[in-house]
Amino acid sequence: MSVSAGTPAKAPLGDDKLDAGVLKVAGVVVIGAIMSILDVTVVSVALPTFQNEFQATPATVAWTMTAYTLALAAVIPVTGWAADRFGTKRLYLTSLALFVAGSVLCSMAWDIGPLIAFRALQGIGGGMLMPLGMTIMTRAAGPQRIGRVMAVLGIPMLLGPIGGPILGGWLIESASWHWIFLINLPIGIVAFILSSIVLPKDNPQPGETFDFLGLLLLSPGLALFLYGVSSIPEAGTVGDPKVLVPAAIGLVLMIAFVGHALRKDHPLIDLRLFKNRNLTVAVITMSLFIVAFMGSMLLLPSYFLQVRGVSTLETGLLIAPQGLGAMVTMPVAGRLTDKMGPGRFVLGGIVLISLGIANLTQVTDDTPYVQLLGGLFVMGLGMGMTMMPIMSAALATLTDHAIARGSTLMNIVQQAGGSIGTAVMSVVLTNEVKDRPAASALYAVAQGKATPEQVGPVLLQQGPSALADAFGSTYMVALVLVLACIIPALFLPRKKIQRTPEQEAEAAVPVAMH
Structure with a gap:
C-alpha cells in the first residue's frame, strides 16, 4: 500500500528521533488537546460566577461540568470506529x-439550562480530540518512538490543571465569564487551519460495519455509570438512589457490552486487545493510578482555597511546581522508555508520587509553603515518569489498525478512573469533615448555612486547623491507593519492548494514515 500524498512515511526502525514532520503533527495535535483539557479546569473556577449570574443552586451549576464530562465519555467509544470509517484528519477537524461551535454558543448562553446543553455539545467535540490525537501521533511516529510521542502529548495534560485555574481566574476578573469560552474561538481557528495544512491526508478504510448494538450498550452505560459515581459527593453515600440506580443500570449495560463484544467480529471496542499482555497490565496500572492521582489532585486547590484562604489565581500559581517537575522528567522518561522499557520509570515515578503525597498527609493550617511546593515538585517528577510510559506500554506492540481502538480504550480508562477517583476522595473528605465539629462549623459559615454567632468563636478559631487535619487524613487514603499501583507496575516490561515479526513487518511497510 503506498503512502498517501502528504503522509509522512514512518521512520526507519533503527531511528528513534522525532523528525520535523512528526514534530509538526505533534504541534498541531497538542494545540487541540490543550484547548480541550484547559476548558475543564477553566470552567471549574467559574462555578460561583454562574451561580450569581443565573441565580442557580450549586447542584444545578455543577451540571455545567457534569454535562461536558458525560458527553465526552459517551462519544469516546465511537472514536476508534469513526477514525477508521471517515479518516482521522476529517474526524479531527470535525471535532x-x-x-469551537459549542464554545461560542456557551458564551451566548442566556440561562443555566442552555449553558448546560451547549457544554454537552462541547463535550462531543472535546471527547474525540484526545484519542484522535494519540492515534494520529502514534501512527505518524511509528512504534519505535512511541515513548517520545507520548511525552509530547503529555504537555496538555500538565498545562490543563496548572494553567486552567490561572487563566480562568484572570479572564473572569479582567473581562467577564463569557471569555472563558470565547478564548477558544481564535485558538480553535488557528488549530483548524494548521491541522488542515499539516495533518497527513486521509485514506479511510471502511471495511468494518458499525456496531450499533455496542454503541447502544456502551455509550449510555458508561455515561450512566459515571453520572451515578459523580453524584456520590452530593448524595453523601453510595446507597442513595440517585447514585445507585444510574450506576447500577450503567454497570449492567457495560457488562452486557462485554458479552456482546466477545461474540462479535468487529465490536465498537475490541476487548480481544486484552490478549496483549502489555496492554492488559498497562490498563490495570493506569486504572489504579488515575483513581489515586486524579482524586488526590482534586483536594489540593480546595486546601489552598479553604484552609489557607488564598485566591483562585494564587492557587493556580501554587500548584505550578507540580507541572514544572513533570516537565523535567517527562521528556527524559519518554526518550528512555523507548530504549529501556517503561517498567523502571513507572516504579520510580510511583515512589516519588508516594513521597509527595506522604508529605501532604502531614498538612496543617500553617504548613510552610516551601514544604508544600517542594512536595508538589517531587510529585510532578513522579508524574512525568509514570503516566506517559504506561500509555507507551499499552500501545507499543499494537498493530497499526489496532492503534485507534487501543487509544480509545485507554481514554475510556482515564475518563472512568478520573471520575471514580474524584468521587472517592470527595466522599472521604466529606466524612472526615463531618467527624470534626470545628471543620463542619467552618464549612457551614462559608456556605452561608450558619452565621459566625451561631457556631461560636471557639469553633471558628479551631476550624482551619481541623479542616487541614481532615485533608491530611484524606491524603492517607490517596497514599494507600498510589502504593497499590506498585503491584501491577511490577509486571510492566523493564527492557525495550520487542514486537513480534508480524508487527515489525507491518511497521516496516509504509501505510496511509486513516
Missing part, C-alpha cells in the same frame, strides 16, 4: 469545529 475541532464542534468544540
Whole structure:
C-alpha cells in the first residue's frame, strides 16, 4: 500500500528521533488537546460566577461540568470506529469545529439550562480530540518512538490543571465569564487551519460495519455509570438512589457490552486487545493510578482555597511546581522508555508520587509553603515518569489498525478512573469533615448555612486547623491507593519492548494514515 500524498512515511526502525514532520503533527495535535483539557479546569473556577449570574443552586451549576464530562465519555467509544470509517484528519477537524461551535454558543448562553446543553455539545467535540490525537501521533511516529510521542502529548495534560485555574481566574476578573469560552474561538481557528495544512491526508478504510448494538450498550452505560459515581459527593453515600440506580443500570449495560463484544467480529471496542499482555497490565496500572492521582489532585486547590484562604489565581500559581517537575522528567522518561522499557520509570515515578503525597498527609493550617511546593515538585517528577510510559506500554506492540481502538480504550480508562477517583476522595473528605465539629462549623459559615454567632468563636478559631487535619487524613487514603499501583507496575516490561515479526513487518511497510 503506498503512502498517501502528504503522509509522512514512518521512520526507519533503527531511528528513534522525532523528525520535523512528526514534530509538526505533534504541534498541531497538542494545540487541540490543550484547548480541550484547559476548558475543564477553566470552567471549574467559574462555578460561583454562574451561580450569581443565573441565580442557580450549586447542584444545578455543577451540571455545567457534569454535562461536558458525560458527553465526552459517551462519544469516546465511537472514536476508534469513526477514525477508521471517515479518516482521522476529517474526524479531527470535525471535532475541532464542534468544540469551537459549542464554545461560542456557551458564551451566548442566556440561562443555566442552555449553558448546560451547549457544554454537552462541547463535550462531543472535546471527547474525540484526545484519542484522535494519540492515534494520529502514534501512527505518524511509528512504534519505535512511541515513548517520545507520548511525552509530547503529555504537555496538555500538565498545562490543563496548572494553567486552567490561572487563566480562568484572570479572564473572569479582567473581562467577564463569557471569555472563558470565547478564548477558544481564535485558538480553535488557528488549530483548524494548521491541522488542515499539516495533518497527513486521509485514506479511510471502511471495511468494518458499525456496531450499533455496542454503541447502544456502551455509550449510555458508561455515561450512566459515571453520572451515578459523580453524584456520590452530593448524595453523601453510595446507597442513595440517585447514585445507585444510574450506576447500577450503567454497570449492567457495560457488562452486557462485554458479552456482546466477545461474540462479535468487529465490536465498537475490541476487548480481544486484552490478549496483549502489555496492554492488559498497562490498563490495570493506569486504572489504579488515575483513581489515586486524579482524586488526590482534586483536594489540593480546595486546601489552598479553604484552609489557607488564598485566591483562585494564587492557587493556580501554587500548584505550578507540580507541572514544572513533570516537565523535567517527562521528556527524559519518554526518550528512555523507548530504549529501556517503561517498567523502571513507572516504579520510580510511583515512589516519588508516594513521597509527595506522604508529605501532604502531614498538612496543617500553617504548613510552610516551601514544604508544600517542594512536595508538589517531587510529585510532578513522579508524574512525568509514570503516566506517559504506561500509555507507551499499552500501545507499543499494537498493530497499526489496532492503534485507534487501543487509544480509545485507554481514554475510556482515564475518563472512568478520573471520575471514580474524584468521587472517592470527595466522599472521604466529606466524612472526615463531618467527624470534626470545628471543620463542619467552618464549612457551614462559608456556605452561608450558619452565621459566625451561631457556631461560636471557639469553633471558628479551631476550624482551619481541623479542616487541614481532615485533608491530611484524606491524603492517607490517596497514599494507600498510589502504593497499590506498585503491584501491577511490577509486571510492566523493564527492557525495550520487542514486537513480534508480524508487527515489525507491518511497521516496516509504509501505510496511509486513516
